Amino acid sequence: MTDRLQYSQRIAAARAGFSERTARRLEADPCLPSQRQPARGRTVPDPLEAVWDTLLLPILERDPAVQAVTLLRHLQMADPDAFPDDRVRRTLERRVRDWRALHGPERDVIFRQAPEPGRMALSDFTDAGRLGVTIGGVPLEHRLFHFVLAYSGWEHVAVVLGGESFTALAENLQNALWTLGGVPQEHRTDSLSAAYRNLDANAAADVTRRYDAFCAHYGMLASRNNPGEAHENGAVEAQNNHLKVALDQALILRGSRDFAELDDWKRFVDELVARRNRRREAAVRTEMAALRPLPIRRTTDFTEVVSRVTKTGGFLVHAVFYSAPSQLIGKRLRVHVYDDRIEAFLGATRVVTHPRQRGRRDGVRVHCVNYRHVIHALRRKPQALAGSVYRDGLFPRSEYEAAWAALSTALPRRDACRRMVDLLWLAHDEACEAELAGLIAGVLDEGLLPEARALKPKLVPRRRELPGDTPVTLTDLSSFDDLLEGRA
Incomplete structure (x- = not known):
């Protein structure tokens, strides 16, 4: 139509790229082509009318x-x-979808937040089973505690062997804060529902009070996202997946998912997290300037249980039997229960430490026994070894367990018990548990039975001599006068 102002109808149509007949039709109709589109109607009757x-x-x-x-x-x-089959299902689904879009209820809107330096930190537990990590060939069932700063993304990760308990939260959160070297204004979790999901109302309230007291010690505001609203904890929920993907890729590069010791797996996680944090150094420096200082001391991050040492040489904590030195029989111990260990105190003195064990769901008692606690009594009563309920827990290494299997099969019970107790006593008395285990393995490989008297001469003698003369410089007493003058 612009060309038609200067050229004839034929030339204008040619310049526009269509026929002269089309040009005549367009000029005869004052409406634009877009305005002449007929309304599209139904081609078939409405089955839902x-x-x-x-x-x-x-x-x-x-x-x-x-x-x-x-x-x-x-x-x-x-x-x-009228509706014998599902042929109208898709039509009905579209009709319902369109009705909800026009007349349905209001829906929640997620408001993206701009994080502020030093404002918020978030913690969460995430299951690490899909990583397929094994310790000595045994699959490791564990979780990862994940602490993240919302602004810089700085993170702290810890391996958690038990459930999502208050102990695991408090201990690892406290470690994260002291590793960071500062305290954010607010700490957010997922309502701590996992910490007291199976507890009664009083126990759940106690967990909440302890958590609030923990945050008050560090001057943090304790906040929780609404149940079922994971996006409110999104800064750490998203990082959970990124972390596990990074760990999975690092394990692929390592070529094996098996670790000799649990500490090796923990070290592997720490090294990967350290590398990830180095990429955030600029943002971390900005955030560190806004963090509050740490308090003077740490606070309680364990659960305390009082238990009495029985005549069986141990005490119970959460349905698990832990051994103790026989001198403590009849004493009441205050036991600090952490996620990965227990520490028992007599008064203010720590007397027993054990790796923490978890009770079995089938009701069978779990035992955690240190053979050094009972070896003196067992040496006086070696026949008690065969029928002891925690016999298998006495053996510190797999080589000792294999030795008992060989001895109990080849010898009468009396002789087998005596030989096995002698081996345990030798390991204790000479402080050669690892070295003796190697000798036992060699004897068993030769098809022989280990005996303490034959193995003792093969041990590397311990150095018992005292060190040589050590010069000792006595302090001049007159130097203390300078201290008195300084005080004046």
């Missing part, structure tokens, strides 16, 4: 959560002849 307004719409208005397939089943029950 008779039931939508009268039967289905009232149900949707009463409860918009009803599914389209539920409405279809309702139609089939109400009129089986």
Whole structure:
């Protein structure tokens, strides 16, 4: 039409790229082509016309959560002849979808937040089973405690062997804060629901009070996201997946997912997290300037249990038997329960430490025994070894367990008990547990039975001599006068 102002109809049509006949038709009709599009109508009758307004719409208005397939089943029950099959299912699903978009209830809106330096830190537990990590060939069931600063993304990760308990949260959160060297204004968790999911109301309230006291010690505001609203904890939820992907890729590069000791796996995690944190140094420096200083001392991050040492040479904590030196029989111990260990105190003196064990769901008692605690009594009563309920827990290494299996098979019970107790006594008396284990393995490989008297001469003698003369310089007493003058 612009060219038509200067050229003839034929030339203008040619310049526009269509025929002269089309040009005549366009000039004869004052409407634009876009305005002449006919309204598209239905090509087939509406199969829901008779039931939508009268039967289905009232149900949707009463409860918009009803599914389209539920409405279809309702139609089939109400009129089986009109709706004998599911051919109208897709039509009904589109109709319900469009109705919800126009008339449905209001939906939640996620407001993206701009994090402030030093404002918020978040913690969460994430299951690490999919990583397939094994310790000595045995699959490791564990979780990862994940602490993240919202602004810089600085993170602290710890291996958690038990559940999502308050002890695991407090201990690892406290380690994260002291590793960071500062305290954020607010700490957010996922409502701590996992910490007291199986507890009664009083126990759950106690966990909440302890958590609030913990945050008050560090001057942090304790906040929690609403149950079921994971996006409110999104800064750490997203990092959980990134962390596990990074660990999985690092394990692929390592070529093996098996570790000799649990500490090796913990060290592997720490090294990977340290590398990830180095990439955030600039943001971390900005955030460190806004963090609050740490308090003078740490606070309680364990659960305390009082237990009495029984005549069986141990005490119970959460249905697990832990051994103790026989001198403590009859004494009441205060036991500090951490996620990975227990520490027992007599008064203010720590007297027993054990790696923490968890009770079994089938009710069978779990025993954690240090053979050094009972070896003196066992040496006086070697025959008690065979029937002891915690016999298998006495053996410090697999080589000692193999020795007992060989001895108990080849010798009478009396001789087998005596030889095995002698081996344990030798390991204790000479402080050669690892070295003796190697000798026992060699003897068993030769098809022989280990005996303490034969193995003792093969041990590397311990150095018992005292060190040589050590010069000692006595302090001049007159130097203390300078201290007195300084005080004056």
